[in-house]
Amino acid sequence: MPDNKPIIESIRDYILSCDFLKEGKVNIDYLPDEMAYSIDPVGADPVYKKYTDGSCLKQFQFSLTSKEAYDGDARTGIANSGFYQFFEEWIEGNNMKDIYPELEGHQPIRVDVLQSGYLFAAEADLGRYQIICRLIYE
Template identity: 45%
Template structure:
């Protein structure tokens, strides 16, 4: 399931295909990406047939240059605004990860600066969730 989610995120035209997209790891190079799985309750609703509606909570993040240059910081935030709009558009047209019974992928937060790495690099991220049905 994670591999399919990774392929889906990588299909976003905003993602630099020359940069790596890791799982639960973010390198030190700028422009690299990660999908980090978050802890939490996965069952949203249980059904009488034994199936359940579930969610996978994750963070999509990247390492970017940042600092006192306002233009750079605006571009970093702008990337996440555009990424969020792309996710919303994909839901509207039904273009979802190639995962059985997936119902939606949503951005739970807007993109934000999570932490800094020295004087010129920062991790930006956006919290997301994937909703899917798991049968018996």
């Protein structure tokens, strides 16, 4: 195996630097039956743009998924949706300041939000929310 850090680990480190992330516990491909976060790779073509010289920009698509308190109360829904709004604004602010995941062996270009955060599924007392993003790199 290569000695470079996997891209998903770099994305996790980047997301953990978000100062308003509740509890700071972020899993990879795992969301337990409690309030928690997970970064889940999303299947996509790894080539974002191919150039005539054979070089290319690549992409790594992922979702930040969470289970949040869900009780049908408007205040709870506002708080949960508000987190994803602020997270999207945090990513946009980082792009403006050239703050990206630190990659080993690759150069990050930007992080895009492909789909704003939304309630993906609801259970008895927990709602599953997600936002879909992508890292563009070369």
